[in-house]
Amino acid sequence: MHFEYQIEGGNFTRAGYASSEIKKKLKQLNVDLGIIKRTVVATYEAEVNVVAHAYSGTIYVDFDEEKVVIKLVDEGPGIPDIDQAMKEGFSTASSTVREMGFGAGMGLPNMKKNADDLQITSEVNKGTTVVITMFFKKEAKDL
Amino acid sequence: MSTKYFHHALKFRKEVCIGCSHCMNVCPTQAIRIREGKAELRDNFCVDCGKCYRACPVGAIIVEQDDFREIFRYKQRVALIPSVLMGQFPDEVSLTQVSSVLLELGFTHVYEVEHGVEILREQMSQYIENNQDRKPLMSAFCPAIVRLIQVRFPTLTDNLILLKPPLDIAAQYYNQKLIDEGNEPDDIGIFYITPCAAKIAAVKSPVGEEQSPITGVINMDFIFNKVYTAVKQGFIGKKTCQLPSLDPLKSSGVTWSATNGEAVYMPGRTLAIDEINNVIEFLEQLENEENLDIDFLELRACDESCAGGILTSSNRFYTVERMRKRFAYATQKELENNYRYSAPGPIVKYKESLIESIALQKVQPRSMDKLDEDIAEAMKKMKKVHEIMDTLPYVDCGICGSPTCSSFAEDIVQGQAEIGQCIYIQKRLEASGEIDPEESMEIMQKIWGKEKFQLQEKNNDNN
Numbered sequence: 001m002h003f004e005y006q007i008e009g010g011n012f013t014r015a016g017y018a019s020s021e022i023k024k025k026l027k028q029l030n031v032d033l034g035i036i037k038r039t040v041v042a043t044y045e046a047e048v049n050v051v052a053h054a055y056s057g058t059i060y061v062d063f064d065e066e067k068v069v070i071k072l073v074d075e076g077p078g079i080p081d082i083d084q085a086m087k088e089g090f091s092t093a094s095s096t097v098r099e100m101g102f103g104a105g106m107g108l109p110n111m112k113k114n115a116d117d118l119q120i121t122s123e124v125n126k127g128t129t130v131v132i133t134m135f136f137k138k139e140a141k142d143l
Numbered sequence: 144m145s146t147k148y149f150h151h152a153l154k155f156r157k158e159v160c161i162g163c164s165h166c167m168n169v170c171p172t173q174a175i176r177i178r179e180g181k182a183e184l185r186d187n188f189c190v191d192c193g194k195c196y197r198a199c200p201v202g203a204i205i206v207e208q209d210d211f212r213e214i215f216r217y218k219q220r221v222a223l224i225p226s227v228l229m230g231q232f233p234d235e236v237s238l239t240q241v242s243s244v245l246l247e248l249g250f251t252h253v254y255e256v257e258h259g260v261e262i263l264r265e266q267m268s269q270y271i272e273n274n275q276d277r278k279p280l281m282s283a284f285c286p287a288i289v290r291l292i293q294v295r296f297p298t299l300t301d302n303l304i305l306l307k308p309p310l311d312i313a314a315q316y317y318n319q320k321l322i323d324e325g326n327e328p329d330d331i332g333i334f335y336i337t338p339c340a341a342k343i344a345a346v347k348s349p350v351g352e353e354q355s356p357i358t359g360v361i362n363m364d365f366i367f368n369k370v371y372t373a374v375k376q377g378f379i380g381k382k383t384c385q386l387p388s389l390d391p392l393k394s395s396g397v398t399w400s401a402t403n404g405e406a407v408y409m410p411g412r413t414l415a416i417d418e419i420n421n422v423i424e425f426l427e428q429l430e431n432e433e434n435l436d437i438d439f440l441e442l443r444a445c446d447e448s449c450a451g452g453i454l455t456s457s458n459r460f461y462t463v464e465r466m467r468k469r470f471a472y473a474t475q476k477e478l479e480n481n482y483r484y485s486a487p488g489p490i491v492k493y494k495e496s497l498i499e500s501i502a503l504q505k506v507q508p509r510s511m512d513k514l515d516e517d518i519a520e521a522m523k524k525m526k527k528v529h530e531i532m533d534t535l536p537y538v539d540c541g542i543c544g545s546p547t548c549s550s551f552a553e554d555i556v557q558g559q560a561e562i563g564q565c566i567y568i569q570k571r572l573e574a575s576g577e578i579d580p581e582e583s584m585e586i587m588q589k590i591w592g593k594e595k596f597q598l599q600e601k602n603n604d605n606n
Contacts, residue, residue: 025525065519
């Protein structure tokens, strides 16, 4: 099953909508609660990242019986050094963004911690693509 | 699927119900459907919040209570009253007066529920300090909220503070005290005067406890009417209250059940949220965020918390104001170091044994959102739901007998509704000649009952 959601850059009031929708579907599918939790945390972080850094973005969600693949494609400044961005505490967020409780530099590391698989590709001045894969059966991760 | 998890105190009287669907439209867990012109409750979705009870224009929804005469089966008949009960009465009605009427009605003891706070408060603070890895921690005070979390927010059941509410602690204390005074356990009946339906359900089928220490539940409106009538008719108690009931409630106990009653005493950053739709909105967001910097959440199903319980008689804002006034009085006395107010209450003598049994068992999640136990099957159903949704108008008119288009689509997939029940689809089918007007009338009558469609004819006859 395929779903798409639009993300508006800079609009934090709407951030979290897609995560909530994905969460609702995972609950309907009777996915393990721990997996739902990790999926939602990773997706929410990714969604907020797009809102914080990019001009606009789209989330493509594909469910099958074994997994969900959540692909976030944004148009934005891109990430010059992904390895550096993956470090805890590294943040480029402006002080306004930080005052809203975002931008503590935990986003990418937290996504990595929660996702079963995380792929990030980025092109400076074009945009970033983040792919989060979550397996519904815990064993699947080790196969 | 058919396992019944809950006892519900809210009962739908079919013979009174006019099938107006007001209840269906306000239910925050979408637990109500209309069939054959009557509201139907889907037990496992209902959390006993009581929104439907308020919305019903004809009193078809009632709150089942124990027969008052039940109390006379016991030699020792304890009325456990919450602070909200005193908040129902104008200032000139005293606790002594209320207690006297309760004794006159047949109770042998009166005790205020929130004495239990003396034991609980410290335990809760410690629990929060000791479980920082599970924060934000949520109070298990409001039984409708505990059930809401089980049903709608199963990922958050781990955040609940597994400590008994003041009611259970007070009941356990009083029971033990009477036993120690030489009474047989079978002779003791402990009755709670409840401001809401959720507390009744929690006593009849407790979550996190094997059995409730409470014998029976009496509705607060029933007691309020009895007491206020007696007071208005000039009743002055002949019997004086037994000492424990006169033991003054600590200030923290007086407002514990009001909004912010718990939160102000808890460590760290706290939030108090009342009214179930506000709570749902907040928890939806909370599920997304992992690193939220909040230590404690006080969540209550009713607006103005227990003062807004569906079985209260007084305006909830007046009630809260009176509770605050009593709080101020108690605080002043405590500060003055008035012995009666500042000394530990008699319940503290039982502190050790009460703390020993204060823990609740783990609260089990039981998500009601799942379309099927099996993921593959659930996936098929989800596809179907979306296919159906594409044909529906997104109007949420409720004419189909389900509260929203999406709940209707799920009902169809679960075999509990048929696509033709949608008025928009019906019109389409009629226009294309696939069904005739008689068939569509039959469908509507199946949802809304025959009477609703006959009313017009009757009126015409009269003319």
